[in-house]
Amino acid sequence: xxxxxxxxxxRRRAVLxxxxxxxxxxxxxxxxxxxxxxxxxxxVGSVYHHFGNKEGILLALLSDGLTAHLEALxxxxxxxxxxxxxxxxxxxDSLIQWVEANPRWAQFIYSYLNRSGASSSExxxxxxxxxxxxIEQHFEPLIQSGRLRxxxxxxxxxxxxxxxxxxxxxxxxxxxxxxxxxxxRLFIEAAWRIVQCx
Amino acid sequence: xxxxxxxxxxRRRAVLxxxxxxxxxxxxxxxxxxxxxxxxxxxVGSVYHHFGNKEGILLALLSDGLTAHLEALxxxxxxxxxxxxxxxxxxxDSLIQWVEANPRWAQFIYSYLNRSGASSSExxxxxxxxxxxxIEQHFEPLIQSGRLRxxxxxxxxxxxxxxxxxxxxxxxxxxxxxxxxxxxRLFIEAAWRIVQCx
Amino acid sequence: xxxxxxxxxxRRRAVLxxxxxxxxxxxxxxxxxxxxxxxxxxxVGSVYHHFGNKEGILLALLSDGLTAHLEALxxxxxxxxxxxxxxxxxxxDSLIQWVEANPRWAQFIYSYLNRSGASSSExxxxxxxxxxxxIEQHFEPLIQSGRLRxxxxxxxxxxxxxxxxxxxxxxxxxxxxxxxxxxxRLFIEAAWRIVQCx
Amino acid sequence: xxxxxxxxxxRRRAVLxxxxxxxxxxxxxxxxxxxxxxxxxxxVGSVYHHFGNKEGILLALLSDGLTAHLEALxxxxxxxxxxxxxxxxxxxDSLIQWVEANPRWAQFIYSYLNRSGASSSExxxxxxxxxxxxIEQHFEPLIQSGRLRxxxxxxxxxxxxxxxxxxxxxxxxxxxxxxxxxxxRLFIEAAWRIVQCx
DNA sequence: GATGAATGAGCATTCATTCAT
DNA sequence: CATGAATGAATGCTCATTCAT
Numbered sequence: 001x002x003x004x005x006x007x008x009x010x011r012r013r014a015v016l017x018x019x020x021x022x023x024x025x026x027x028x029x030x031x032x033x034x035x036x037x038x039x040x041x042x043x044v045g046s047v048y049h050h051f052g053n054k055e056g057i058l059l060a061l062l063s064d065g066l067t068a069h070l071e072a073l074x075x076x077x078x079x080x081x082x083x084x085x086x087x088x089x090x091x092x093d094s095l096i097q098w099v100e101a102n103p104r105w106a107q108f109i110y111s112y113l114n115r116s117g118a119s120s121s122e123x124x125x126x127x128x129x130x131x132x133x134x135i136e137q138h139f140e141p142l143i144q145s146g147r148l149r150x151x152x153x154x155x156x157x158x159x160x161x162x163x164x165x166x167x168x169x170x171x172x173x174x175x176x177x178x179x180x181x182x183x184x185r186l187f188i189e190a191a192w193r194i195v196q197c198x
Numbered sequence: 199x200x201x202x203x204x205x206x207x208x209r210r211r212a213v214l215x216x217x218x219x220x221x222x223x224x225x226x227x228x229x230x231x232x233x234x235x236x237x238x239x240x241x242v243g244s245v246y247h248h249f250g251n252k253e254g255i256l257l258a259l260l261s262d263g264l265t266a267h268l269e270a271l272x273x274x275x276x277x278x279x280x281x282x283x284x285x286x287x288x289x290x291d292s293l294i295q296w297v298e299a300n301p302r303w304a305q306f307i308y309s310y311l312n313r314s315g316a317s318s319s320e321x322x323x324x325x326x327x328x329x330x331x332x333i334e335q336h337f338e339p340l341i342q343s344g345r346l347r348x349x350x351x352x353x354x355x356x357x358x359x360x361x362x363x364x365x366x367x368x369x370x371x372x373x374x375x376x377x378x379x380x381x382x383r384l385f386i387e388a389a390w391r392i393v394q395c396x
Numbered sequence: 397x398x399x400x401x402x403x404x405x406x407r408r409r410a411v412l413x414x415x416x417x418x419x420x421x422x423x424x425x426x427x428x429x430x431x432x433x434x435x436x437x438x439x440v441g442s443v444y445h446h447f448g449n450k451e452g453i454l455l456a457l458l459s460d461g462l463t464a465h466l467e468a469l470x471x472x473x474x475x476x477x478x479x480x481x482x483x484x485x486x487x488x489d490s491l492i493q494w495v496e497a498n499p500r501w502a503q504f505i506y507s508y509l510n511r512s513g514a515s516s517s518e519x520x521x522x523x524x525x526x527x528x529x530x531i532e533q534h535f536e537p538l539i540q541s542g543r544l545r546x547x548x549x550x551x552x553x554x555x556x557x558x559x560x561x562x563x564x565x566x567x568x569x570x571x572x573x574x575x576x577x578x579x580x581r582l583f584i585e586a587a588w589r590i591v592q593c594x
Numbered sequence: 595x596x597x598x599x600x601x602x603x604x605r606r607r608a609v610l611x612x613x614x615x616x617x618x619x620x621x622x623x624x625x626x627x628x629x630x631x632x633x634x635x636x637x638v639g640s641v642y643h644h645f646g647n648k649e650g651i652l653l654a655l656l657s658d659g660l661t662a663h664l665e666a667l668x669x670x671x672x673x674x675x676x677x678x679x680x681x682x683x684x685x686x687d688s689l690i691q692w693v694e695a696n697p698r699w700a701q702f703i704y705s706y707l708n709r710s711g712a713s714s715s716e717x718x719x720x721x722x723x724x725x726x727x728x729i730e731q732h733f734e735p736l737i738q739s740g741r742l743r744x745x746x747x748x749x750x751x752x753x754x755x756x757x758x759x760x761x762x763x764x765x766x767x768x769x770x771x772x773x774x775x776x777x778x779r780l781f782i783e784a785a786w787r788i789v790q791c792x
Numbered sequence: 793g794a795t796g797a798a799t800g801a802g803c804a805t806t807c808a809t810t811c812a813t
Numbered sequence: 814c815a816t817g818a819a820t821g822a823a824t825g826c827t828c829a830t831t832c833a834t
Contacts, residue, residue: 007814027314029227032807043816045811050814054808114312116225119373154374155381158365159388166360167353175317176352183353190357193391205797230824241799242826248797252825403793423710425623428828439795441832446793450829510708512621515769550770551761551777555784558760563752571713572748579749586753589787601818626803637820638805644818648804 012050012060014040019057023108028058028115059123062112065105066127069098070134077138084147087138088195092164092188096180099168107172110165148195160191210248212238214262217255218302226256226309257321260310263303264325267296268332275336282345285336286393290362290386294378297366305370308363346393358389408446410436412460415453419504424454424511455519458508461501462523465494466530473534480543483534484591488560488584492576495564503568506561544591556587606644608634610658613651614698622652622705653717656706659699660721663692664728671732678741681732682789686758686782690774693762701766704759742789754785 018040022031033054037044051057076094080086099106112118119125135156142148151159164187170176180187216238220229231252235242249255274292278284297304310316317323333354340346349357362385368374378385414436418427429450433440447453472490476482495502508514515521531552538544547555560583566572576583612634616625627648631638645651670688674680693700706712713719729750736742745753758781764770774781 011814025314027227029225030314033809034807044809044818045816046814048809111312111314114309116223116228116309119371152376152381152384154368154376155361155365155384158361158368159384162361162364163353163356166364167356170352170356173317178350178352183350186350186353186357190392194388209797231826232824243800243828244798246826401793407793421710423623425621426710429830430828440797440830441795442793444830507708507710510705512624512705515767548772548777548780550764550772551757551780554757554761554764555780558757559749559752562756562760563749566748566752569713574746574748579746582746582749582753586788590784605818627805628803638822639807639820640818642805643820 008050011042011046015042015047015050015057016061016064018042019061020104020108023111024104028108028111058112059121061105061108063123063127065102065109066131068102069094070127070130072098073131074134077134080138082138082141084142084195085192087142088160088191089188091161092191093184095161095164096168096184096187099172100179100181103172106168110169110172146197149197151195159194163187163190206248209240209244210258213240213245213248213255214259216240217259218306221306221309222302226306226313256310257319259303259306261321261325263300263307266300267292268325268328270296271329272332275332278336280336280340282340282393283390285340286358286389287386289359290389291382293359293362294366294382294385297370298377298379301370304366308367308370344395347395349393357392361385361388404446407438407442408456411438411443411446411453412457414438415457416500416504419507420500424504424507454508455517457501457504459519459523461498461505462527464498465490466523466526468494469527470530473530476534478534478538480538480591481588483538484556484587485584487557488587489580491557491560492564492580492583495568496575496577499568502564506565506568542593545593547591555590559583559586602644605636605640606654609636609641609644609651610655612636613655614702617702617705618698622702622709652706653715655699655702657717657721659696659703662696663688664721664724666692667725668728671728674732676732676735678736678789679786681736682754682785683782685755686785687778689755689758690762690778690781693766694773694775697766700762704763704766740791743791745789753788757781757784 015036019031019036021039022035033044033047036042036057037047040047047057051060073091073094076090077087080090113124119128139148143150164180167176167183167187168180171178171180213234217229217234219237220233231242231245234240234255235245238245245255249258271289271292274288275285278288311322317326337346341348362378365374365381365385366378369376369378411432415427415432417435418431429440429443432438432453433443436443443453447456469487469490472486473483476486509520515524535544539546560576563572563579563583564576567574567576609630613625613630615633616629627638627641630636630651631641634641641651645654667685667688670684671681674684707718713722733742737744758774761770761777761781762774765772765774
């Protein structure tokens with residue numbers, strides 16, 4: 001693990017910070033390196049030195065963001081200690097908390113994942129794998145033991161977390177007024193209605 | 199009402215058709231007019247003659263598509279004749295049917311709506327208004343009469359249709375194997391679980 | 397002399413009128429045929445039928461305008477009956493009168509004559525020749541007889557009419573407030589100071 | 595004050611030089627960036643890097659040119675030391691000298707100033723202000739003291755320098771054979787006739 | 793005569809990326 | 814590590830002109 005210089009860390013942070021600001025105002029595709037340079041005070045050369053290319057910035061942002069999110073999720077699920085309802089709560093809560101704590105970041109990620117080839121890049125696949133693994137690790141036992149309803153794997157996220165994601169996305173775009181946490185109980189309860197056994 | 203020449207209609211159709219093909223393979227932003235021209239056999243000038251600019255193509259595609267969808271939805275809801283469960287079924291069914299019947303179109307629309315300024319353009323707002331109106335017209339009475347649970351307006355679509363949309367989107371991107379209709383009953387039942395009164 | 401249909405005359409007039417309006421607002425080069433069509437209500441095809449090409453419109457406008465101007469000038473000079481001072485007055489007066497009576501036209505002509513190849517087109521040369529001829533016809537005798545000062549031919553217009561033209565041009569561009577006629581006596585007197593014998 | 599790299603200065607100069615060449619052969623509007631690139635050896639990107647856009651090239655050319663001209667004028671007027679006749683001579687002489695020393699530049703400027711919106715751009719206004727100021731500074735006292743005739747401000751340039759400008763313009767367009775300096779005495783004398791008191 | 797669809801060369805401009813200093 | 818000049822392919826769009834109906 002190479003020791004990173006302080007100046008390197010600062011510079012990287014400044015660029016990523018500036019990039020997030022840009023992405024909050026425009027689509028990923030329509031933000032130019034030049035804009036990011038202007039905002040961050042870095043020169044073009046410097047940006048390329050640190051990130052290789054534009055995609056490098058995006059991936060750095062993406063994996064930092066998702067990693068943070070995943071860790072929060074994992075921690076929350078640990079604390080749920082295998083109680084079905086608590087697990088669902090952990091899932092939704094950590095999602096809402098993260099989005100509200102990192103709105104620019106969240107918006108960028110939603111935006112990035114909508115890009116055509118997004119899901120085929122290795123870092124994304126890697127994150128996806130880790131996400132699936134975490135989910136499986138905590139929910140599989142509950143399903144096996146009959147304490148949660150079994151759902152087709154492919155549908156799981158659409159049924160359980162998509163509603164919250166959808167609302168969050170609309171909130172970030174200012175299409176709805178109230179923050180996701182306003183309706184936190186509702187989203188949890190909705191998810192619960194789906195997964196609970198009859 | 200000016201009589202439109204036959205050639206005009208044919209040309210427009212060819213361009214829109216070609217555009218849909220392009221958008222199926224790449225992001226809206228990264229499809230060039232030149233590509234659409236190549237595919238459609240139209241010249242650049244001709245495209246601009248008929249659509250004004252790139253956005254003109256997108257909007258034509260979008261409003262044609264959404265209008266068709268809305269009409270299908272409206273018709274389906276009429277036939278549900280105010281039966282709560284039938285209304286929910288109509289909602290989900292017409293959505294799935296339309297997506298599967300018009301995959302390229304659906305993909306384009308999902309893609310378009312994710313663009314940064316998408317929701318502020320007048321044609322979109324207009325369609326949104328009509329959508330809301332249709333939903334309200336059919337569901338409001340059911341809620342008032344206590345036959346369906348009341349949900350915060352802003353959350354409605356996130357809770358009821360977002361799961362199906364999410365799955366459809368993933369299917370169009372080939373992230374899941376089975377078509378939405380495979381899980382049609384599941385999505386209906388999930389929606390039903392959310393809206394039914396306790 | 398071919399008998400022109402009424403509809404032809406009307407259509408031509410409408411187009412020229414619209415063109416003048418356009419040229420009042422933008423440079424000749426940056427006015428498109430499409431704009432002229434929009435303003436005149438004529439179709440592209442119609443415009444081309446009547447004028448051949450864009451230059452055709454310009455030349456029609458130009459020669460109509462200059463011809464009218466020349467005729468006014470000629471008439472004014474006739475009435476001066478060879479009195480030196482009266483001839484100078486006729487020259488300046490008819491210029492100012494025409495510009496103020498036809499501001500859009502004047503502006504167009506000034507604009508047209510500034511174009512790179514303007515002075516080499518045959519119709520322009522023809523008009524120039526006629527102008528020179530008129531001037532010579534009325535002023536040559538006065539110079540020969542020693543009643544007006546002799547000036548190098550090439551300098552004549554620069555010294556005698558350029559000041560008025562310059563002011564008129566600035567007035568048309570709204571760079572000066574008062575109309576040329578406000579300073580009519582001044583311009584005449586200035587010209588007179590130049591041409592009168594010591 | 596950032597130290598400009600040598601290469602920057604050289605590149606800028608090359609582009610401006612090439613642009614002047616182009617403008618000597620065709621109207622400003624009909625010279626393409628591509629042509630300027632070809633002639634200057636610069637790439638498109640480089641041109642945009644240094645000038646921002648086409649207008650940027652024009653403005654650089656214009657303000658460099660006019661500034662140089664103004665400085666020459668100012669110096670000439672200083673040397674006239676408040677002698678009325680000498681001031682008029684300085685005015686006309688420096689004009690003629692500059693035009694003959696910088697024919698391409700002069701032609702460009704005449705061409706540029708004829709454009710529709712030319713007089714409203716800030717740099718132009720700025721130069722105009724400075725020009726007026728210089729003129730006023732040197733001529734106002736002479737007028738106040740009754741040694742030069744008072745003329746309406748708006749007419750001043752039309753009466754005093756427009757003749758020379760007009761001739762210069764025609765010479766640059768090769769509409770007259772002899773250079774302005776051929777008639778230098780005449781233009782001075784003409785101006786003198788206008789401004790001298792009776 | 794009138795219409796407007798079609799053409800396609802041409803243009804200004806953008807932008808990710810490279811690389812010499 | 815930093816800088817910013819340089820590159821040039823690519824893009825959206827304009828416009829005079831032609832021509833079938």
